[in-house]
Amino acid sequence: METINKYTASFGASLAITSILSAVLVVIKELSEDKILAFMKNLTGHHWATHGLFIVLAFVLIGFGLAKSNNGQGLNIAPGRLITFIVCAVVLSGLIIAGFYLLAG
Amino acid sequence: MTEVILMAHVLFGMLCIIAAVWLFVDVLNANEGNQGRIKTMSIAVAVLMWLAYLIGGYWYLVFYAADKAVILKGPWPFAHKFFMEMKEHVVIMLLLLTTFLPIAASNNLGRNKAARKLMLWVVGLVVLIGLAMDGSGAIISIGTKAGLMKG
Numbered sequence: 350m351e352t353i354n355k356y357t358a359s360f361g362a363s364l365a366i367t368s369i370l371s372a373v374l375v376v377i378k379e380l381s382e383d384k385i386l387a388f389m390k391n392l393t394g395h396h397w398a399t400h401g402l403f404i405v406l407a408f409v410l411i412g413f414g415l416a417k418s419n420n421g422q423g424l425n426i427a428p429g430r431l432i433t434f435i436v437c438a439v440v441l442s443g444l445i446i447a448g449f450y451l452l453a454g
Numbered sequence: 455m456t457e458v459i460l461m462a463h464v465l466f467g468m469l470c471i472i473a474a475v476w477l478f479v480d481v482l483n484a485n486e487g488n489q490g491r492i493k494t495m496s497i498a499v500a501v502l503m504w505l506a507y508l509i510g511g512y513w514y515l516v517f518y519a520a521d522k523a524v525i526l527k528g529p530w531p532f533a534h535k536f537f538m539e540m541k542e543h544v545v546i547m548l549l550l551l552t553t554f555l556p557i558a559a560s561n562n563l564g565r566n567k568a569a570r571k572l573m574l575w576v577v578g579l580v581v582l583i584g585l586a587m588d589g590s591g592a593i594i595s596i597g598t599k600a601g602l603m604k605g
Contacts, residue, residue: 351568353561360557361572368547375543395515397542401507404546408553428568432575439547439579446543447536454535 353431355423359415360408361431362424365438367408372442374400376449456517463510464591470502470552471584477555478577484563484570496559496573499580503552507545514542524601525594533597541590548583551576 353361378385378396389399415424426434477495480488518538525534558576561569 351566353558353566353569353572357558357561357569357572360554364550364554367550371543371546398511398515400543401511401546401549405549405553408550428572432572435572436575436579439551439583442547443544443583447540450536450539454532454539 351428353428355416356412358424358426358431359418360412361435362415362426363408363412365434366411367404368438368442370407371400371404372445374403375446379449379453456513459509459513459517463506463513464588466502466506466509467584467588467591470499470506471581471588473499473502474552474577474580474584478574478581481563481570481573481577486564489562489564492563492573493556493559496555499555499577500552503549503580507549510545521594521598525597526601528597528601528604530593530597530600533594533600537590537593537597541587541594544583545587548580548587551580551583555580 378389378400386396389396393399393402417423419425473495477492477499480492480495484492522534522538525531525538554576555573558569558573563570563573
């Protein structure tokens with residue numbers, strides 16, 4: 350079976366995880382304007398800037414974390430499964446975000 | 455000056471989509487000969503996306519409040535309530551997808567069919583989401599224009 354290198358597998362999985370995380374964070378912060386949104390705004394001056402920084406940081410940390418897992422061999426995932434994971438996560442995240450603002454707007 | 459910033463955001467966004475289409479075609483025909491160009495183009499897509507994101511982000515944080523007020527009082531409030539709100543968050547996924555491209559391109563795509571398939575899916579998502587972001591930006595612009603014409 351063809352394999353992909355450990356950074357591709359690890360950062361691919363991180364991409365899928367952080368996409369979902371970002372979509373969930375959108376819903377949480379918008380439903381908690383007084384607490385979560387206000388907290389995020391206080392950190393950088395704007396909730397969106399905090400959101401972006403948090404997600405990019407999570408992507409990097411989760412990616413390197415997964416790359417060091419499995420005794421340094423990285424995440425063990427079949428390329429086909431990784432593709433399914435990424436595509437489903439990105440589409441689902443987009444639907445969560447678009448759906449939320451469609452209903453909220 | 456604000457118009458130049460906004461136009462630079464659109465310019466880099468469009469260049470990112472064009473570079474991604476180029477990359478898609480190159481990956482479809484991946485071989486030992488174009489491996490170097492695939493790596494270069496994947497970095498180019500990521501850099502162009504980061505430029506579009508940072509410039510657009512600066513404009514959004516510093517100048518967008520005035521436009522937002524105009525849009526919300528105009529005939530197209532959904533240009534902000536749906537399209538801008540959706541765009542500003544979906545674009546973060548686009549940033550992650552493009553940042554992942556140089557990592558995925560580090561595999562030998564000429565020999566590795568699985569890695570090639572992964573690249574094609576990710577680049578395909580970049581192009582589709584990029585076009586959706588571009589269209590959303592156009593609707594936001596028209597929302598502002600409609601608001602100004604009404605006032």
